[in-house]
Amino acid sequence: MDWKECCDTQLAKDVKPDQEMIKSLIKSSKNKIESENKLPMSDVTAASKLSLAYDSIRELLEALALKNGYKIYNHECYTAFLKEVLRKSFDGDEFDDIRRVRNAANYYEKELSIVEANDIIKRIRNLRARVTKLLEM
Secondary structure, three states: OOHHHHHHOOOEEEOOOOHHHHHHHHHHHHHHHHHHHHOOOOOOOHHHHHHHHHHHHHHHHHHHHHHOOEEEOOHHHHHHHHHHHOOOHHHHHHHHHHHHHHHHHHHOOOOOOHHHHHHHHHHHHHHHHHHHHHHHO
């Protein structure tokens, strides 16, 4: 899905930036990544840790979109936003890959090994750092 399609189908809309909502999303994102960090990694918790970390990056992306005057209603459109609006192609591809792994674990009962979960969570943390810098600009 490209950015034009996201806008044409109203999965992404122009909005006025909302500083209070942006702050709230950043705080919620931080709480989720801290919660993920406190949960010990095991075969039982791997998917839960991934979900918390994923929700954390998705909330940061929502804050970034709001800062740039957009409300996005579809996770795929965050990829298009990163790639086409912000010209951050690597970050868009990274988020999309992470999204696919998370969806497979959440919706299709794909077993996540501890190694794979740790790898994806590390990638999420790196993406979070890059998105945080974009929020500070």
